Amino acid sequence: MEPFHAEPNYIIEEAPVFSSGHNACPGCGEALAVRYVLNSMGPKTVAVIPPSCIAIISGPQPYSSMRIPVYQTTLEASAASAAGIRRALVRQGKDDVNVLVIAGDGGTYDIGFQALSGAAERNEDMVYVCLDNEGYMNTGAQKSSSTPYLAYTTSTPGGKPNDKKDIAEIMAAHRVPYVATATVGYPEDLARKVAKAKEMRGLRFIVVLTPCLDGWGVPDDGAVRVSRLAVQTGFFPLYEVEEGERYAINVGPTPGWPVERYLETQRRYRHLTADQVAAIQAHVDHKWSLLHARAKVECVPMFQGAEI
Amino acid sequence: MSRPPNEIPTIWTTGFTDVFNTGTWRAATPVYAWRPSPCLVDCPIDNAIPRWIKYISEGDYQQAWLELVETNPFPAVTGRVCHHPCEGHCNREVLEAVVGINGLEHFLGDHALDHGWALPEAAEPVGKRVAVVGGGPAGLSCAYHLRRLGYQVTIFEARERLGGLLRHGIPEYRLAAQVADREIQRVVDLGVEVRTSTSVGDSQAFAQLREEYDAVFVAVGAQQAKRLPHLDAGAGAGRVLDGLDYLRRCIEGATRGLGERMTVIGGGSAAVDVARTARRLGHRVSMVALETRAVMPAQREEVEEALEEGVALFDGAMVTRVEATAGGLRLDCVKVQLDPTAPAGELRPLPVDGGGFVLEADVIVTAIGQDPNLTAFGGDIRVDAGVAAAAPDTAATTAAGVFAGGDAAGTSRFVSVAIGDGRRAAYGIAAYLGHPDAEVVVRHTLEQAVNRNEVNVFYFDFAERNEKAKAPVAERLTGFAEVNRVFTPEQAAAEAARCLTCGTCIECDNCFVFCPDMAVKKDDSKSDSPEGRYVILDQYCKGCGLCVAECPRGAVHLEQVTQ
Ligand SMILES: Cc1cc2nc3c(=O)[nH]c(=O)nc-3n(C[C@H](O)[C@H](O)[C@H](O)COP(=O)(O)OP(=O)(O)OC[C@H]3O[C@@H](n4cnc5c(N)ncnc54)[C@H](O)[C@@H]3O)c2cc1C
Ligand SMILES: Cc1ncc(C[n+]2csc(CCOP(=O)(O)OP(=O)(O)O)c2C)c(N)n1
Ligand code: SF4
Ligand code: SF4
Numbered sequence: 001m002e003p004f005h006a007e008p009n010y011i012i013e014e015a016p017v018f019s020s021g022h023n024a025c026p027g028c029g030e031a032l033a034v035r036y037v038l039n040s041m042g043p044k045t046v047a048v049i050p051p052s053c054i055a056i057i058s059g060p061q062p063y064s065s066m067r068i069p070v071y072q073t074t075l076e077a078s079a080a081s082a083a084g085i086r087r088a089l090v091r092q093g094k095d096d097v098n099v100l101v102i103a104g105d106g107g108t109y110d111i112g113f114q115a116l117s118g119a120a121e122r123n124e125d126m127v128y129v130c131l132d133n134e135g136y137m138n139t140g141a142q143k144s145s146s147t148p149y150l151a152y153t154t155s156t157p158g159g160k161p162n163d164k165k166d167i168a169e170i171m172a173a174h175r176v177p178y179v180a181t182a183t184v185g186y187p188e189d190l191a192r193k194v195a196k197a198k199e200m201r202g203l204r205f206i207v208v209l210t211p212c213l214d215g216w217g218v219p220d221d222g223a224v225r226v227s228r229l230a231v232q233t234g235f236f237p238l239y240e241v242e243e244g245e246r247y248a249i250n251v252g253p254t255p256g257w258p259v260e261r262y263l264e265t266q267r268r269y270r271h272l273t274a275d276q277v278a279a280i281q282a283h284v285d286h287k288w289s290l291l292h293a294r295a296k297v298e299c300v301p302m303f304q305g306a307e308i
Numbered sequence: 309m310s311r312p313p314n315e316i317p318t319i320w321t322t323g324f325t326d327v328f329n330t331g332t333w334r335a336a337t338p339v340y341a342w343r344p345s346p347c348l349v350d351c352p353i354d355n356a357i358p359r360w361i362k363y364i365s366e367g368d369y370q371q372a373w374l375e376l377v378e379t380n381p382f383p384a385v386t387g388r389v390c391h392h393p394c395e396g397h398c399n400r401e402v403l404e405a406v407v408g409i410n411g412l413e414h415f416l417g418d419h420a421l422d423h424g425w426a427l428p429e430a431a432e433p434v435g436k437r438v439a440v441v442g443g444g445p446a447g448l449s450c451a452y453h454l455r456r457l458g459y460q461v462t463i464f465e466a467r468e469r470l471g472g473l474l475r476h477g478i479p480e481y482r483l484a485a486q487v488a489d490r491e492i493q494r495v496v497d498l499g500v501e502v503r504t505s506t507s508v509g510d511s512q513a514f515a516q517l518r519e520e521y522d523a524v525f526v527a528v529g530a531q532q533a534k535r536l537p538h539l540d541a542g543a544g545a546g547r548v549l550d551g552l553d554y555l556r557r558c559i560e561g562a563t564r565g566l567g568e569r570m571t572v573i574g575g576g577s578a579a580v581d582v583a584r585t586a587r588r589l590g591h592r593v594s595m596v597a598l599e600t601r602a603v604m605p606a607q608r609e610e611v612e613e614a615l616e617e618g619v620a621l622f623d624g625a626m627v628t629r630v631e632a633t634a635g636g637l638r639l640d641c642v643k644v645q646l647d648p649t650a651p652a653g654e655l656r657p658l659p660v661d662g663g664g665f666v667l668e669a670d671v672i673v674t675a676i677g678q679d680p681n682l683t684a685f686g687g688d689i690r691v692d693a694g695v696a697a698a699a700p701d702t703a704a705t706t707a708a709g710v711f712a713g714g715d716a717a718g719t720s721r722f723v724s725v726a727i728g729d730g731r732r733a734a735y736g737i738a739a740y741l742g743h744p745d746a747e748v749v750v751r752h753t754l755e756q757a758v759n760r761n762e763v764n765v766f767y768f769d770f771a772e773r774n775e776k777a778k779a780p781v782a783e784r785l786t787g788f789a790e791v792n793r794v795f796t797p798e799q800a801a802a803e804a805a806r807c808l809t810c811g812t813c814i815e816c817d818n819c820f821v822f823c824p825d826m827a828v829k830k831d832d833s834k835s836d837s838p839e840g841r842y843v844i845l846d847q848y849c850k851g852c853g854l855c856v857a858e859c860p861r862g863a864v865h866l867e868q869v870t871q
């Protein structure tokens with residue numbers, strides 16, 4: 001039998017920055033995101049990483065999974081550290097080096113937020129990527145302000161009573177040059193957004209939804225499917241905002257797909273009642289109408305794939 | 309504080325994680341392996357359906373056709389008349405509807421005829437001779453594969469031309485004679501010796517064949533019509549015909565004087581063909597079938613077409629008595645139910661109380677099945693329940709060097725089954741004759757096939773199934789032109805694109821893209837491997853199964869690590 005050959009050879013262009021042998025759990029969504037973030041940024045990059053699963057994935061000292069200089073900063077200070085590194089590079093006359101933050105949601109939405117907001121206000125020159133697994137996962141799956149409404153965490157055993165902060169809108173309101181959402185179920189979209197951010201200047205912010213298998217209650221081979229369902233059901237819209245106002249919605253929800261299809265794939269939502277599912281659905285619908293209004297477009301779904 | 313020169317601070321990185329062996333975490337390993345698709349398993353000819361459909365979608369029709377004729381030398385025939393069991397478990401149904409495999413086969417078959425493509429050449433002679441008795445699809449398929457294996461082949465056909473029921477059974481509005489003829493000629497052109505009008509009619513003739521040839525394939529079909537004696541008795545001479553006889557008369561133009569009203573008895577393809585043929589020749593036609601419409605053995609489409617063409621169907625009924633009257637024939641009928649406790653395969657009709665009705669006709673045609681005539685062979689080979697006993701994988705009978713297939717050796721009476729039997733027989737014969745590189749055809753099972761939980765349809769857009777266009781009913785009734793139209797190239801491309809290519813790696817890169825551990829590598833030295841050019845790096849694979857979950861087509865699967 002003759003094999004079938006696919007051309008071109010690689011569908012996503014990657015520089016080999018992220019290395020095998022890292023410490024992420026089998027099937028980890030966050031590791032997959034790190035792959036496309038680092039390999040799209042390329043070797044001329046300095047990374048700043050606060051305490052988080054990403055710090056663990058970056059390697060047990062003195063080994064690193066990242067073939068670039070990495071500075072492990074404190075949980076509060078990622079954006080400030082990155083701003084300092086950028087200024088030092090400028091002082092040294094090095095203008096061809098990317099400065100990249102990869103931080104968790106706890107280190108972005110909560111503990112590192114004031115440093116980030118300040119850096120955004122000053123439009124510091126960096127790419128800031130938040131790998132959002134919707135909780136403090138590295139320390140035992142406590143809730144963060146990114147944890148969604150009614151999701152179980154070890155510190156919200158009855159389900160989180162408050163809504164998830166909308167970090168993309170908060171950053172867009174800082175009117176930084178570029179804000180985008182992405183997720184590992186759409187790796188080409190993720191890689192494209194990182195590559196696009198890399199070519200811009202000023203503070204560029206990307207929040208990547210990265211399913212945490214253990215924290216969310218997802219099987220080892222489920223990260224991609226769950227990530228995709230988040231988009232397909234409208235739970236996590238994929239979009240970009242330039243200069244705080246030019247919106248582009250990349251992937252819309254699949255018509256008729258209820259958010260329940262997303263929720264039922266995860267143990268952290270197992271306790272939900274029908275009324276609670278309906279409340280989450282209403283919430284998702286409302287947020288879409290707000291996004292549409294801001295984007296001033298009707299979203300034409302780009303892709304209508306199905307899932308079984 | 310000062311430190312000695314050249315000593316690296318302990319907080320500095322000195323190496324990279326790729327020295328680690330995270331593969332030891334693994335409990336299961338992904339394995340790249342070709343697996344059968346359900347369509348291939350269901351196809352009686354084992355056609356490599358995902359492969360040739362893939363070539364159609366790439367616009368490489370010739371390569372597609374060459375892949376198809378590896379197994380099936382008659383795609384224009386089967387593309388028209390096959391009952392297409394291949395579509396029965398097609399995984400595309402998960403999205404919206406099964407793939408129109410039969411329509412694509414029809415398209416490819418016609419495209420090859422239009423372009424005059426020749427079949428792959430016969431192999432170098434291996435110096436052995438095989439006799440094929442019967443020039444229907446079973447015999448012709450066997451002859452084709454034997455030629456490709458290097459055997460010298462002689463077909464003995466009782467009639468004046470080759471084709472069997474393709475030429476004197478299935479009517480032209482479903483299979484134009486010139487289509488069958490041209491596909492048959494391509495096989496003959498491979499150097500098959502043909503002796504038409506030569507019946508192997510008795511055991512002596514058969515014994516002589518066994519003497520002269522190294523092996524014999526018996527593919528004489530089932531030509532003897534089953535009859536209903538209680539009808540013959542009441543009706544009077546010439547008023548009850550059998551279906552095959554009637555169809556043959558139509559081909560010869562000898563159907564005058566049968567009267568206007570016809571009742572056809574039977575629920576299979578042959579009965580429907582008689583009824584529709586009669587409609588084209590101006591008869592008013594009623595049809596009486598034991599089974600209800602839902603379970604009639606005829607294909608659903610052909611029953612629908614018959615109804616469109618004005619055939620009056622009385623399903624779930626039987627004729628109990630016939631009486632000749634001044635005005636013609638009076639048929640006493642009754643509605644029946646089939647006894648659910650009857651053994652499988654046996655029809656036991658139970659009359660329904662008050663279900664009596666009467667039909668009038670000038671002629672009755674029965675089409676209730678045929679039996680093989682095995683008188684010439686029965687002395688040598690075992691005959692079970694009227695058909696030749698033959699091994700399912702090799703078609704070998706109980707007599708050394710004698711093989712049998714098609715209608716003569718089974719009760720699954722389909723063109724594709726006959727072609728598949730012919731192929732298996734050819735390889736069975738080759739194995740028997742010690743061919744150096746022919747292996748017996750191995751059939752796969754649905755359990756081995758990629759099932760619908762193993763495909764990932766996210767990677768496909770919704771797309772409606774394409775159907776063959778049909779001639780308008782009024783036009784159909786004016787003659788014997790084919791009813792079904794072949795796909796346009798646009799339809800073929802759209803339909804081919806719907807196939808998920810189950811079980812065959814097409815190097816889409818998904819497994820490579822979704823590995824969080826970069827444990828999938830592309831190895832160009834493996835680019836000739838049918839499993840694709842991917843390898844799993846043992847040192848790093850943690851066995852998460854993402855590559856398996858995201859393979860759209862089940863071309864990679866997980867196997868438990870056993871230590
Ligand atoms: C009206 C009708 C419609 C049908 N429609 C369909 C359909 O739509 N789809 C489908 O899949 N199947 C259909 N079938 C069934 C299909 O035609 C048969 O299953 C198939 O043709 C069997 O192939 P075969 O080669 O075994 O036998 P045949 O096609 O019957 O060929 C046997 C050949 O052997 C010759 N022969 C017989 N005895 C001798 C002898 N002693 N010596 C030499 N030669 C001999 C015969 O003349 C004949 O040419 C239909 C059948 C009928 C009757
Ligand atoms: C100021 C401070 N508080 C608490 C911690 C302990 N700590 C280390 S990692 C972590 C969780 C961070 O969560 P997140 O940023 O979401 O990353 P994840 O582990 O989920 O990837 C916490 C609370 C700390 N390092 N610093
Ligand atoms: S999708 Fe294609 S390969 Fe899969 S069963 Fe259907 S026709 Fe066969
Ligand atoms: S995705 Fe990678 S780590 Fe996971 S099973 Fe496949 S090869 Fe192994």
Ligand code: SF4
Binds near residue numbers: 812859861862
């Ligand atoms: S995911 Fe694509 S490349 Fe990988 S095995 Fe399946 S078909 Fe082949």
Ligand SMILES: [Mg+2]
Binds near residue numbers: 144
């Ligand atoms: Mg987190």
